[in-house]
Amino acid sequence: MYAQALDQPEGHRECASADGAALEARFLSRVASEQKVEPKDWMPERYRRTLIRQISQHAHSEIVGMLPEGNWITRAPSLKRKAILMAKVQDEGGHGAYLYAAAETLGAAREDLIEQLLSGAAKYSSIFNYPTPTWADVGAIGWLVDGAAIMNQIPLCRCSYGPYARAMVRICKEESFHQRQGFEIMLTLARGTPEQRRMAQEALNRWWWPSLMMFGPGDADSKHTADSVRWKIKRFTNDELRQKFVDFTVPQAQFLGLKVPDPELRLDEASGHYRFGAIDWAEFNEVLRGNGPCNRERLAARREAHESGRWVREAAAAYAEKQRARTSAAAA
Amino acid sequence: MSEALPAQAQMTAGGAIGASSLAPDADRAKYVLRLADTSLIVAQQLGAWIGQAPALEEDLGLANIALDLLGQGRLLLAYAGELEGRGRDEDALAFLREPSEFVNVSLAEQPNGDFADTVMRQLLLDAWQIELFEALERSRDERLGQIAAKAVKETRYHLRYSGGWVVRLGDGTAESHERTQQALQRLWPYTAELFDADPLEEALAAAGIGPHPAALAAGWRARLQEVLAEATLILPPPASFRWYGKRGEHNEHLGHLLAEMQILQRTYPGAKW
Numbered sequence: 001m002y003a004q005a006l007d008q009p010e011g012h013r014e015c016a017s018a019d020g021a022a023l024e025a026r027f028l029s030r031v032a033s034e035q036k037v038e039p040k041d042w043m044p045e046r047y048r049r050t051l052i053r054q055i056s057q058h059a060h061s062e063i064v065g066m067l068p069e070g071n072w073i074t075r076a077p078s079l080k081r082k083a084i085l086m087a088k089v090q091d092e093g094g095h096g097a098y099l100y101a102a103a104e105t106l107g108a109a110r111e112d113l114i115e116q117l118l119s120g121a122a123k124y125s126s127i128f129n130y131p132t133p134t135w136a137d138v139g140a141i142g143w144l145v146d147g148a149a150i151m152n153q154i155p156l157c158r159c160s161y162g163p164y165a166r167a168m169v170r171i172c173k174e175e176s177f178h179q180r181q182g183f184e185i186m187l188t189l190a191r192g193t194p195e196q197r198r199m200a201q202e203a204l205n206r207w208w209w210p211s212l213m214m215f216g217p218g219d220a221d222s223k224h225t226a227d228s229v230r231w232k233i234k235r236f237t238n239d240e241l242r243q244k245f246v247d248f249t250v251p252q253a254q255f256l257g258l259k260v261p262d263p264e265l266r267l268d269e270a271s272g273h274y275r276f277g278a279i280d281w282a283e284f285n286e287v288l289r290g291n292g293p294c295n296r297e298r299l300a301a302r303r304e305a306h307e308s309g310r311w312v313r314e315a316a317a318a319y320a321e322k323q324r325a326r327t328s329a330a331a332a
Numbered sequence: 333m334s335e336a337l338p339a340q341a342q343m344t345a346g347g348a349i350g351a352s353s354l355a356p357d358a359d360r361a362k363y364v365l366r367l368a369d370t371s372l373i374v375a376q377q378l379g380a381w382i383g384q385a386p387a388l389e390e391d392l393g394l395a396n397i398a399l400d401l402l403g404q405g406r407l408l409l410a411y412a413g414e415l416e417g418r419g420r421d422e423d424a425l426a427f428l429r430e431p432s433e434f435v436n437v438s439l440a441e442q443p444n445g446d447f448a449d450t451v452m453r454q455l456l457l458d459a460w461q462i463e464l465f466e467a468l469e470r471s472r473d474e475r476l477g478q479i480a481a482k483a484v485k486e487t488r489y490h491l492r493y494s495g496g497w498v499v500r501l502g503d504g505t506a507e508s509h510e511r512t513q514q515a516l517q518r519l520w521p522y523t524a525e526l527f528d529a530d531p532l533e534e535a536l537a538a539a540g541i542g543p544h545p546a547a548l549a550a551g552w553r554a555r556l557q558e559v560l561a562e563a564t565l566i567l568p569p570p571a572s573f574r575w576y577g578k579r580g581e582h583n584e585h586l587g588h589l590l591a592e593m594q595i596l597q598r599t600y601p602g603a604k605w
Binding site: 078301309314 | 405
């Protein structure tokens with residue numbers, strides 16, 4: 001309810017006046033001193049728009065991200081794995097729900113945001129446009145994709161916007177659980193039969209580079225970084241986070257006895273960092289443009305669920321309307 | 333099915349403790365397997381909705397129910413495996429049995445269809461499982477009683493969900509009303525099995541392990557009618573043909589469902605996951 005009650009766009013309107021400059025100065029000094037911005041507070045329009053874009057993209061990513069793993073719920077290889085996977089995909093849906101709620105505190109409506117996803121106008125994390133042909137892909141997603149997501153998201157727990165920061169605290173706890181479960185699937189496969197080891201290696205081959213791309217373009221090419229850093233939405237650059245992820249993940253791959261698919265990967269003894277080969281940004285841009293391996297399938301699946309569910313949502317609305325009419329008739 | 337004799341006549345050396353003096357382990361294993369399979373098969377079906385539901389809240393709600401049912405299925409399968417005494421664990425029972433060895437009630441294996449089919453199937457099963465688990469809480473088999481005590485709390489929530497949706501769909505739009513009435517009509521023939529006792533159920537009822545199926549009918553009908561009245565739906569007439577999934581007599585859907593569920597265990601025999 002917090003979401004709808006605070007949907008008052010006029011309060012957020014940019015002021016070109018001297019008052020506006022004073023408000024903006026006060027806003028920046030609050031942010032600089034690490035105070036949280038709350039929905040009722042004045043905020044620059046660009047800050048609000050940046051947050052709506054980022055939070056809704058994040059929500060869409062959770063929702064689309066249910067699909068590649070959901071692909072294996074009915075085929076999970078043991079009942080325990082099935083239960084864990086169902087709970088995981090459910091968690092992702094839950095993350096989507098509270099992220100949409102966080103976006104609503106900024107004056108966006110969930111229906112509009114979902115419409116933007118379905119029309120293809122809004123972006124979601126391009127990683128989910130890759131397929132999960134084997135069970136090992138479920139492990140690789142947990143290990144690598146959730147691992148990369150955590151690197152990206154832990155700093156967001158300290159983001160200047162209160163509702164987003166608080167949502168991220170809960171999300172990060174769950175993501176870290178997912179990451180461990182994914183690693184555990186990989187470990188079981190890596191210690192399993194030759195076919196299972198091959199499955200694990202092939203999944204690592206498929207997911208390694210797309211996971212590095214999850215951190216976004218290199219700092220030199222990133223459009224949004226400067227403002228976001230100043231507003232304390234973003235605290236590390238894309239390249240910093242990517243390096244952190246590589247440093248964290250390569251030893252895990254070694255522990256699994258799997259080979260990271262990068263011939264140029266080596267440990268730089270002096271800095272303690274792993275140096276990795278060039279990322280294929282042409283591939284990244286193609287996937288972003290909608291030409292990845294599964295872009296069409298993912299959006300088609302979301303549209304299909306939305307369209308087939310339309311009569312159900314209409315029925316729920318009609319029933320609620322009848323109930324309201326009955327209640328007021330009874331009161332009259 | 334007909335090998336189940338009155339409990340006293342079948343006392344074996346196998347069962348040393350507690351309820352095993354009340355009915356042979358083999359009979360209880362078969363009975364518990366029926367309960368397990370029903371929960372497992374419905375969980376498997378609901379799992380297919382996650383990510384495809386009409387709204388995000390329904391993805392979450394159906395996932396909750398699926399997780400509860402899967403949890404029940406696992407506890408019951410593990411217990412059935414122990415009673416059976418052939419070293420089969422929950423996964424061996426779930427993934428390495430043939431369709432004809434599954435003994436879920438036929439209602440459980442009816443396809444998901446549209447959302448009306450799914451919530452109607454759920455309502456019919458929930459109302460029955462509440463009655464069943466409430467009765468099993470008083471089972472002389474303590475372990476079964478404990479599992480039922482946990483399951484009945486979950487099932488009350490499931491019924492609120494399925495009943496809530498059947499009311500909204502039944503009393504929603506003309507289209508949703510029609511779809512929901514059709515779903516009830518399609519599923520109705522599979523409800524007779526829930527209350528038709530066979531010799532195994534007769535024997536376990538006599539031994540105080542499980543309820544007599546017919547004794548659950550009145551409570552089930554009352555729960556159902558309460559929801560259907562509010563949903564403005566009408567009960568179909570009794571069906572002439574009856575299915576008995578609990579005896580391993582299945583329609584065509586279960587084979588497909590199991591082929592999908594069992595694929596990795598069947599493709600890579602002996603692998604650990």
